[in-house]
Amino acid sequence: MSVAAPVPVSSAVLVWARQESGYALERVAEKLAVAPERLAEWERGERQPTMRQIEMLARVFHRPLSLFFQPKPPSLPPLAAEYRRLPGIVPGAESPELRLALRKMSARREAMLQLLIELGESTAVFDLAAHLAESPVAVAERLRAALGVSPMHQREWSNEWQAWAAWRTAVERLGVLVFQFSKIPPEEARGLALLRTPLPVAAVNPKEIPEIRAFTLIHEVVHLMLAAAKEEAPAARETRDDEAWAAVERFAEETASQTLVPEAMLAQEIQAGALPRHDWDLSDVRSLARRFKITPLAMATRLRGSGYFDWAHYQGWKRAWESFVATLKPRSGGYAHPVELTLGRAGRPFTRTVLEALDANRITPVNAARYLDLKFEHFEKLRAALTKRPGAEAADE
Structure with missing residues (x-):
């Protein structure tokens, strides 16, 4: 019986590939179905893997x-030199899953920049800035104006998927690439940002419901x-202690909340709904949350922030909400077509640019399929999907 011959490889490369x-x-x-001691011998250069084992390492x-x-x-520069803390x-x-997701999103951004150069197109400039000394309300007003989402448009959204698609499209118009990263539990990361220019990246976890994604x-x-x-640096260079960083997170949370639910619009919707009907109970808050297409918990937090109920009421409401949520059945993941996954993962601007480069013979079908992580046989359906209004193309992966 023949034994596969070992293949000489650099032990330093093996160590680097695993650790990186x-x-x-x-x-x-x-994963390779070998003893840890054998892998350690490869990494020390005492033994060599076979070709099949090297191929398995490449896949892993x-x-x-x-x-x-x-x-x-x-x-290579460390990944933490790109993403926010x-x-x-x-x-x-x-985690390996998060590192892979970061690598893929960074590569997608670099590909987008290169394709724009190949096509002779300009790169959008994200020119919004915020200082921690500012009021979150003032920053939210500026951001909302740049997004171009009016109260009228927000009221017209028929469901949470339309709302998510509209917010995503509005952010993409600002010169931000919006990606989704898969196979990472929300407890590890709900969202992240690549602090690069041009074309910075804002990414969300598709395992979350659309109200949370927005x-x-x-x-x-x-x-x-x-x-x-210059108020925030990538994770590798961020030096704030936990308390100082918590203040940065509170600023971002408050600004995001004010952006999604402006004070004047909140007051108008409360008046229009004749709220509260029952001293801001679960049904009152859920009713108002549906109007803004956000979660009831986010709405309760927003109401507390605007003084509609105090901390004690909020704590009691939150306990009641958690008890209610515990009675609900988990949502099933369902099935998403590969085209839907691609649009959800890569976004429309990146997908459209890849197809334009393919049509202009700037890249090959093989490269296009690799950029989009989609088999070429699905490209016609992908083109058709791009002509439709953005919607529920962000299913779990």
Whole structure:
């Protein structure tokens, strides 16, 4: 019985590929069905893997096969030099899933910039900035005006999916790439931002309901505004302690809340609905939340912020809400077509640019399929979907 021959590879490259992808040695060994001791021997250069094992490593790490035949590891800046500080995430110790998502979004942004150059098109400029010394209300008014979302348009949205699509489109018009990242639990990351210019990135977790995605998106845009004003630095360079950073997060949350629910519009909707009917109970808050297409908890927080009820009432309401939520059945994920996943993940501006580059013979069908992570056989459906009004194309992945 023949035994597959070992293939000489750089042990330093093997170590780099695993560590840069965020994997512990034991987890990689499990995926390859080899003993951890054997993988450690590869990384020390005492043994060599077979070709099949190298191919498996490339798939696990989502790296090109050619990388493993380089004499030394590539020199790349840390991922934390791009994304904003995230609660509970230690720069350099991100999960493999989050590191992969960050790499993919960063590569997508770089591809977008290159394709725009190839097509001779200009790059949109995100020129909004915010300072922590400002009032969140003032920043929200400025952001809302730039987004171009009027109270009339907001009232016309028939459901939360239309609302999410409208907020996303409005943010994309500002020169921001809006992506979605998959396979990451919301507890790890609900949203993130790549603080790069031009074309900064605001990304959200598609495992969240659309009402939460909209808030998360605006929240991330506020962080982009703070970064534009040099009030915030990427995670690798952020030096604030936890207390100071919590103040930054509160500023972003309050500004996002004021953007989605402006004070004047809130008062008008309360009056129009003759609220509260029952001392701001669950039904009152849920009714008002439906008008703005946000979650009841977000609406309760907004009402407390505007003084419609005090802290004690809010705490009691929140306990009642949590008890109610505990009685609900979990939502099923459902099925999403690959085209819907692509539009949800990559967004319309990026998708449209890739197709334009393909039509102009600037890239090959193979490259287009790789950029969009979509088989070429689905491209006609993708083109048809782009002609339709943005909607519920952001299902779970």
